[in-house]
Amino acid sequence: MRIIHAADLHIDSQFDGLSAALSDHAAADLISGATRSAFRALVDWALVEQPDAMVLAxxxxxxxxxSTGTRRVFLSGMTDLADAGIPVFMASGNHDAESVLLHDVVYPDSLHVFPVHEPRTFELPDAGLAFHGQGYATPAVEHSLAREYPAPLPGLVNVGVLHANVGATAGHRNYSPCTADDLRALEYEYVALGHIHGRREFVDGDRVFAAYSGNLQGRSARETGAKGALMIDFADPTRPDLMFRPLDVLRWEFLDVEAATDASVDDVLDAVAVEHSRARDRHAGTPLVLRTRISAMPALAAQLRVDGDFAEQVRDVTTGSLLEKVTFTSLESDEIGPPVDAELRAEVQAAAASLTPADVTELLAEVRMRARGPLKGSEIDLSSGAYLASVIERAGEDLLSHLSVESSGGDS
Ligand SMILES: [Mn+2]
Incomplete structure (x- = not known):
């Protein structure tokens, strides 16, 4: 007996943090359709594998x-699963809590949606399975839903379906908070979890009793690596076997390139090419969206930061992937930077310091307005004083590094 476990599909969500550098139309289409394509890949995988059921946590x-398209895409997948005799058991989470979605659509009978005001058990006696779950009535569920989950049914393999933060995982809303011990105490054969986007298993000795499948499709640079769903095999119900299946249609990767202290521009390009080729090998065939961080000695970092040709060359050596962003950091060093006229330096610093948060807000608001469609600038937080202060500071530093490079160029 086998089930597919997926969670956090976020169908039709926007993608965070993509810069306007991704203006390529084919790329934009691939990205904006990625969560739908990954959902379709999930359905197609199930049609091939013919599990006893699918759970969506x-x-x-x-x-x-x-858009009405969201519902159409989902309904079409559910109908195909129904036609193939694969029932689906689905619980809502904080993003699709009952209060924010209109359930004015008729889904096939084989789609079972857990209620939101109390837990419910759906039995699938022919397959020997029971599914226990509850969805979110409102986006913020502050109490533990798991606490009220029913006792396991004897003679069946019991599967919990739960959207929750287990163990107060940092960086995620602490909704339906519970501990791994709370889940183990349910005495189910398996708890299918959703909410945390990274894959994670909870084990008792060598027995997995609960797991996050992670999300189906990475949506930002914070969600790197392969994303997909789990196949849970209960051939031995006391020891469920988990198999991860990547289903994402594009993938975020982070290239971290540290240049040697005596590196030239060409050396840096070679290093980027090597890291890129390794990443391509790791993710054979899946399109990559790259963030690249280049760490170099201060003078080289400053030079690369302002060198338009260099950006173009980096694009060339990462051909076949989408280069979303390149950042530069300076390595710690005693190196003395190229000279900048002291008077000029003081003027630049004064100009940067005299920028007010209101000036910066205005400038950034225009940038945000020009970003279109799925290319959303979530990193631009205009309400954050700390963010605005950091922008002002960086503006000053960038300008000074321009001046350093220009003055050193003029000397040679
Ligand atoms: Mn969630």
């Missing part, structure tokens, strides 16, 4: 319906 949708 919350955040299937990203929020209020963005």
């Amino acid at each position: 919350g955040d299937i949708f990203d929020g209020a319906w963005k």
Whole structure:
């Protein structure tokens, strides 16, 4: 007996943090359609594998319906699964809580949606399975839903479906908070979890009793690596076997390139090419969206930062991937930077210091307005004083590094 476990599909969600550098139309189409394509890949995988059931552990949708297309895509997948005799058991999460979605659509009978005001058990006696779950009535569920989950049914393999933060995982909303011990105490054969986007297993000795499948499709540079769903095999119900299947249609990768102290521009390009080729090998065939961080000695870092040709060359050596962003950091060193006229330096620093948060807000608001469609600048937080202060500081530093490079160029 086997089930597929997926969670956090976030169908039709926007992608965070993509810069306007991704203006390529084919790339933009691939990205904006990625969560739908990954959902379709999930359905197609199930049609091939013919599991006894599929469970979806919350955040299937990203929020209020963005278009009728979202529902159509989901309904079409559910209908195909119904036609293949694969039932689906689905609980809502904080993103698709009952209060934000309109359930004005008729789904096939084989789609079972857990209620949101109390837990419910769906039995699948022919397959020997029972599914226990509860969805979110509102986006913020502050109490533990697991606490009220029913006792396991004897003679069946019991599967919990739960959207929750287990163990107060940092960086995630602490919704339906519970501990791994709370889940083990349910005495189910397996708890299918959603909410945390990284894959994670909870084990008792060598027995997995609960797991996060992670999300189906990475959506930002914070979600690097392969994303997909789990196949849980209960051939030995006391020891479920988990198999991860990547289903994402594009993948975020982070290239970290540290230049040697005596590196030239060409050396840096070679190093980027090597890291890129390794990443391509790791993710054979899956399109990559790259963030690249180049660490170099201060003078070289400053030179590369302002060198337009260099950006173009980096693009060339990463051909076949989408280069979303390149950042430069200076390695710690005693190196003395190229000279900048002291008077000029003081003027630049004064100019940067005299920029007010209001000036910066205005400038950034325009940048944000020009970003279109799925290319959303979530990193631009205009309400954060600390963020605005950091922008002002960086503006001053960038300008000074321009001046350093220009003055050193003039000397030679
Ligand atoms: Mn969630």
